[in-house]
Amino acid sequence: MSALDRLVTLSIPMVPKPIVRRISARYIAGETLDDAIRVVSDLNRAGAMATLDVLGEDVFERKQCTETVDDYLRVLDAIVAKKLDCNISIKATAFGLKLDLGFCHENIERLLRAAHERGIFVRIDMEDSSVTTVTFDLFRKFRERFPKIGPVMQAYLRRSLTDAHELLKLAPLNIRLCKGIYKEKPDVAFQDREVVRKSYANILEVLMRAGAYVGIATHDESCVYEGLRIADALALPREAYEFQMLLGVLPNLRKTLIDGGHRLRVYVPFGRHWYAYSRRRLNENPAIAGYVFKALLSANVQ
Ligand SMILES: Cc1cc2nc3c(=O)[nH]c(=O)nc-3n(C[C@H](O)[C@H](O)[C@H](O)COP(=O)(O)OP(=O)(O)OC[C@H]3O[C@@H](n4cnc5c(N)ncnc54)[C@H](O)[C@@H]3O)c2cc1C
DSSP states (O other): OOOHHHHHHHHHHOOOOHHHHHHHHOOOOOOOOOHHHHHHHHHHTTTOEEOOOOOOOSSSOOHHHHHHHHHHHHHHHHHHTTTTTTTEEGGGGGGTTTHHHHHHHHHHHHHHHHHHHOOOEEEEOOOOGGGGHHHHHHHHHHHHOOSSSSSSTTBBTTTHHHHHHHHHHOOSOOEEEOOOOOOOOOTTBBOOOOHHHHHHHHHHHHHHHHHOOEEEEOOOOOHHHHHHHHHHHOOOGGGEEEEEEETTTOHHHHHHHHTTTTOOOEEEETTTTTTHHHHHHHHHHHHHHHHHHHHHHHHHOO
């Protein structure tokens, strides 16, 4: 972390809410389901698929967990009603993973049943390394009854190559590969950007060669290139993989991939917990803190 990033990160608690909202507006569809539907419809019209995420994580109140299930049920109904090319992404801790495992499983099962009935795929996002194993266990527990489900793998984790080989035993596998966003200790995760890139390329090749359907989730040109190279080397049809990007990040790269005929999905977060989510992200990721600094500057000059 540079000295400037450290300074900005330390000052984040003092950033006024309207500024946080202004920064996050680019990355978050809005507070309501209508906001989210509007953004997804626009993306679909532009040739992109989407995945909707109801903001919330690390929830320790039962009521909030069941409200999250209800929010997602409304999302599923809207996807069907509006005929959107869209699936959902969920975070297990929003369903009570750190509160009560049995309760979390009940909540997720309720959602998976509803998604299954509507034929909608459910992606289980990967959170910090304290829940990696239980999150993969969740996938293993439900995958036979609800096959339209898939995990996420983080290339920065030292364990991920081994996990990839283990998960590939559960074919057919639909998996998202990302670098990983949480701050992790050196004994758990690679810290060097180049090593993370190498790990990303290596795991991607292992997964694609073995026939997994991979969501290549990155905005890093080097990782995008690896995806294109491996798909070409294996002569994979376009339906055998997809690229994935976050809402608001590098829309030009997104368009280039779509224009090249590749499947591309945009991750669209929304919901009333946008403020807590944005603050947490800003605290976690000094790179995003840099964007705060820029926005603060532009807010001051306007
Ligand atoms: C669809 C999707 C789903 C994800 N799901 C998870 C998950 O379940 N668990 C998890 O730990 N992480 C997840 N991530 C986050 C991921 O782990 C990385 O932290 C993030 O994508 C940045 O890594 P990168 O590969 O884009 O490379 P980077 O080298 O970090 O970024 C490449 C370039 O992209 C731009 N960029 C990247 N991120 C941002 C940003 N937030 N704001 C503005 N510009 C940016 C910058 O220009 C940067 O130079 C997901 C990412 C995507 C795209």
